[in-house]
Every structure is written in C-alpha cells, then in structure tokens.
Amino acid sequence: MTTGTLITVAPTGAESAKAEVPALPVTLDELLLTAKECEALGAAVIHVHIRDDEAKPTLDQGRLRETVAALRESTDLIVQLSSGGAVTDPEADRLAVLDAGPDMASCTMGTLNFGDDVFLNRWEFIVDLHTRMQERGIVPEYEIFDLGHLTALQRLLGKYGLPAGGHVHVDFVMGVPGGMPGTTPALVAALQALRDLPEGTTFSATGIGRSTIPVMLASLSAGGHLRVGMEDTVTYAKGRPVESNMQLVARAVGFAQLAQRPPLTTAEARGLLGVPAPGR
Numbered sequence: 001m002t003t004g005t006l007i008t009v010a011p012t013g014a015e016s017a018k019a020e021v022p023a024l025p026v027t028l029d030e031l032l033l034t035a036k037e038c039e040a041l042g043a044a045v046i047h048v049h050i051r052d053d054e055a056k057p058t059l060d061q062g063r064l065r066e067t068v069a070a071l072r073e074s075t076d077l078i079v080q081l082s083s084g085g086a087v088t089d090p091e092a093d094r095l096a097v098l099d100a101g102p103d104m105a106s107c108t109m110g111t112l113n114f115g116d117d118v119f120l121n122r123w124e125f126i127v128d129l130h131t132r133m134q135e136r137g138i139v140p141e142y143e144i145f146d147l148g149h150l151t152a153l154q155r156l157l158g159k160y161g162l163p164a165g166g167h168v169h170v171d172f173v174m175g176v177p178g179g180m181p182g183t184t185p186a187l188v189a190a191l192q193a194l195r196d197l198p199e200g201t202t203f204s205a206t207g208i209g210r211s212t213i214p215v216m217l218a219s220l221s222a223g224g225h226l227r228v229g230m231e232d233t234v235t236y237a238k239g240r241p242v243e244s245n246m247q248l249v250a251r252a253v254g255f256a257q258l259a260q261r262p263p264l265t266t267a268e269a270r271g272l273l274g275v276p277a278p279g280r
C-alpha cells in the first residue's frame with residue numbers, strides 16, 4: 001500500500017569540510033536551526049553526524065548527548081544518530097553512539113570501498129550494533145550501499161530476530177564510489193532483493209551527488225521514502241551549490257506532493273517505523 005512520504009534530512013555528514021561548504025551546519029546552533037526549519041517544511045527524521053570546535057567529525061559522547069537532548073527539546077523530529085561516523089572512527093566509539101540514547105541509529109550492513117577509503121563494517125560489529133539496539137529499544141535504519149548488504153540483513157534478522165519496534169526499515173544509499181550506482185535499474189534490482197525481507201519492510205533512498213534527483217524520482221515512483229541533505233549532495237543543480245538543507249527538503253517535499261504522497265508527520269513516521277512517542 002502506498003502511503004505518504006517519510007522524509008529524512010541528513011544535514012551534515014562526515015565528509016564535507018566547512019571551509020569548502022560554508023552552508024554546512026556544524027555547530028549545535030546551526031544544527032538546531034536547520035532541524036527546526038526542515039521539520040516545518042516536512043522532514044520527520046534527522047540523521048545526525050556532529051562536528052567538534054574545529055568543525056571536524058567527532059563521536060564525542062558529551063556532545064552526542066547534548067545534541068540528542070537539544071533536538072528533543074526544540075523539535076519533534078525522530079533523532080537518528082549515525083553509528084557510521086567517519087571512515088576513521090574506531091568500532092568502540094561507533095558502538096558507544098548508542099549510549100547517547102537516540103530514537104534511532106544507522107546500521108550499515110557491510111564493508112565497502114568508499115571513494116579512496118574503506119568503510120569497514122565487519123559481521124561481528126554489525127551483530128553487536130543490532131543486538132545492542134534491540135536491548136535498548138533503539139530502532140535501526142539499515143544502511144544498504146550495495147545489493148549484498150540486503151543478503152547480510154536477511155541473515156542478521158534470521159539469526160538474531162527483528163529489530164526493536166518489530167518493523168524493518170532500510171535506506172538505500174546509492175552512488176557512493178564503491179557501492180551500487182544511483183540509477184533506476186539499480187533501485188529496481190534492490191527492490192527485487194527486498195522481497196526476501198519480512199513483509200512490510202519499508203525503504204527510503206538517497207542518491208549521492210548528481211544521482212540525487214534520479215534516485216528521488218525512482219524511489220517515489222516505487223512507493224519508497226526519501227532521504228535528502230547536505231551529507232549526500234552539496235550541488236543543487238549544475239554549477240549551483242546547495243544554499244541550505246532547507247532547499248533540499250523543500251525540493252523533496254515538492255516532488256512528494258507531485259507524486260500525491262505528501263510528507264508524513266512526525267507522529268505518522270513514528271507509527272510507521274515503530275519508534276515510541278516522545279517521553280515513553
């Protein structure tokens with residue numbers, strides 16, 4: 001059944017430098033302003049990477065807790081912390097992200113080349129993330145960068161059971177150099193493989209760089225949801241840098257409305273994903 005559209009904003013990421021992308025939100029104040037404005041436009045989930053005083057990616061526990069608390073205080077967004085961090089982050093720090101008590105956390109389903117780097121996600125690390133999230137009632141978003149990651153997810157759920165909340169939601173991150181391309185045929189292939197996952201599994205998709213628009217249109221047409229933000233693209237159109245995350249969310253909302261699948265409210269998104277209401 002086709003529903004409204006879940007819109008996730010991924011405003012910062014770990015890859016772009018503030019010096020090169022001045023509009024990137026890197027301070028807590030910048031993140032909060034972005035979060036509030038994106039929520040007002042129609043985003044329901046925020047996928048969060050944080051930065052230190054030098055605007056470098058960090059998984060500092062104090063900052064993560066402060067960020068979760070501040071986002072909860074000023075918005076009703078579902079707070080999803082990245083457990084992926086930066087490619088240089090050690091596994092222990094990535095697991096410790098869960099200690100900050102987010103509503104959701106990402107869980108990447110396999111290792112891949114990531115441009116010139118390697119994004120390491122060993123099987124045992126994935127199992128650790130999944131089971132710790134089950135124990136703490138944190139809802140995972142399984143990040144799928146390549147088709148084999150879906151096979152790994154099927155194996156994970158078969159061996160260790162459903163995630164907290166009982167609902168499976170995956171996010172296709174397409175167009176990373178080293179992962180699946182950001183194309184409609186690749187999304188169609190991924191959707192074939194998705195059939196082997198539990199009934200009712202939902203998906204969102206995001207295309208890196210110039211694949212943003214084709215992936216967004218393909219996902220909407222296939223009944224999927226959307227992730228957009230400056231983590232994934234810093235160019236709005238050829239020769240036009242992104243001015244703000246709000247510009248990207250507004251475009252996604254426009255496309256969703258054209259598809260007659262308007263943005264889900266935060267309450268509807270909680271219902272879809274199995275995330276408890278705030279304060280529960």
Ligand code: KMH
Binds near residue numbers: 084087107108114143
């Ligand atoms: N920054 C990438 C290495 C996630 O947030 O879980 C990993 C990433 C995925 O962004």
Ligand code: ZN
Binds near residue numbers: 010013047049106
């Ligand atoms: Zn991320």
